[in-house]
Amino acid sequence: MTERSAFLASVKDFARETVAPAAALWSQGRAPDAGVFLAAAKLGLFGIELPVHAGGLGLDFKHKAAACRILAAADFGFAMAVVNTHNVALRLFLSAPDLANGHLAALLSGETCACTALTEPDAGTDAAAMRTRASETDDGWVLNGEKTWIVNGRRAGLAIVFAKCGDSDDHRSIGAFLVDLTAPGVERHAIDSAFAQTSTGTGGFTMRDVRLARGNLILPPGKAFRSILSEINGARAYVAAMCCGMLEAAVATVAAHGHRRFSFGKPLMEHQAWRLALAQAGTDLDASAALTDKAIAAIPGDHSVQRLAAQAKIHAVQTCQQHLPGLLHAMGAEGLRPEHCLARHLAAVQSAALTDGAQTPLLERVSKLSFPSQPALED
Structure with a gap:
């Protein structure tokens, strides 16, 4: 068995023995225990596409998709929660290596969950309609706005938040920022529905005058x-x-x-x-x-x-x-x-x-x- 085949086999065992039994309770509203994320981390699920020297597995997108399919067979929400933390870790590694140095260990170990925040109350598929605004200051940025229906939104410690920079409403003004969701000015809330959202960790948050360092802009406008x-x-x-x-x-x-x-x-x-x-x-x-x-x-x-x-x-x-x-x-x-x-x-x-x-x-x-x-x- 190759190393890659062994990885997917271990994911199947984890999905069958750990995720599926717990999912029966998640579907009734119980939140996942922190231990299930730590167990996922031991398999490398938060670093599938990251190179080995960065603490990842060095595998490709095909293997990430295969792992997602296996996990979703047990519980779709948990698969979404895992892949969203993975994607934040990968984006930090690729776009903000200095910031990554301070956060990758916690993300890859499963100690910190993360999310990507694009959707807003009045902006979904039409991302260019977002209203979250980043205003530049002498020493960084100030963010104001609201994000909703975010996977991991209720439990994430970190978020990549998309916001319009300056006064422009053009889609080319959108930038991406790394935001500490425990910082002053951030208020989080859980979102529930007739379908249990606990394993997905669905939530939202508002940002009121959240101050960020200049380096927290990880993807500039346009890019x-x-x-x-x-x-x-x-x-x-x-x-x-x-x-x-x-x-x-x-x-x-x-x-x-x-x-x-x-x-x-x-x-x-x-x-x-x-x-x-x-x-x-x-x-x-x-x-x-x-x-x-x-x-x-x-x-x-x-x-x-x-x-x-x-x-x-x-x-x-x-x-x-x-x-x-x-x-x-x-x-x-x-x-x-x-x-x-x-x-x-x-x-x-x-x-x-x-x-x-x-x-x-x-x-x-x-x-x-x-x-x-x-x-x-x-x-």
Whole structure:
């Protein structure tokens, strides 16, 4: 077994033995214990793409996406929480090595969670509509604004916050800042919904005259917005992988139930009509996984990866939304028990549909990339 194969095998063991049993309680509102993040750190999950000399594993995006898929098969929210801390660690290493020296150890060890704060009450997919403002001072910056629906927002110690710099409202004025969420002027709050948000750590925060050193600007205006456009392609690809992981786990759970449960003198699996929903879900899962793998292989890629990543997320989300209710029905009331993954995955895919670009704007993006406007032909 290669080192890379061993890593993914260890992630599978961790997801099965630690994450899945705990997820039954998370789905009912219990917050994850700090120990589960420390255990994830021991596997290197917060440093998959960081080089070995920086404390990471030195693996590539493909392995990060594979790990996300494995974790999401157990619990989507936990997978999102882990990958968001990982992404902050990676961004600090790449863009702000001086700041990274003071924070990487805590991030990679799982002692500190982190988040990327882009979404606002009036700005989601349209990032250029954000209102959070960074005003330059003689010795640094002052931030004012609000961020909402942030993964890890309720527990993160650090955040990469996107804000408009100066007085401009142009998207080219957006910069990215490293913010200590325990600093004076920051007020955090948890966000809950009809679907438990505890493993995702969903929350928001307001910033009132939060003072930052000049060096806390880690991505200057212009470069920050380009970073958003680039990194969101990767996010859409690994969210698609997570959806594939959730559906794969649901199919396996229902199939196992079909072998155990008897009806009219024989296992459910021997009833042809019962098997059809399972067969169709498996067929569509394979198609979605193939498209997702194609998008993952194209990361970081050129302009064409925008379309692939968007298509992969659209298809994976729709496939989950189509088949998870039917799989739950095939398992009957037993499938509602929290120790099974079906109910929490059915809830989670609704969050996945809204993460890193909602379905309708993504479909519009695909239409523009696939069928660009052509000038009218002259007579």
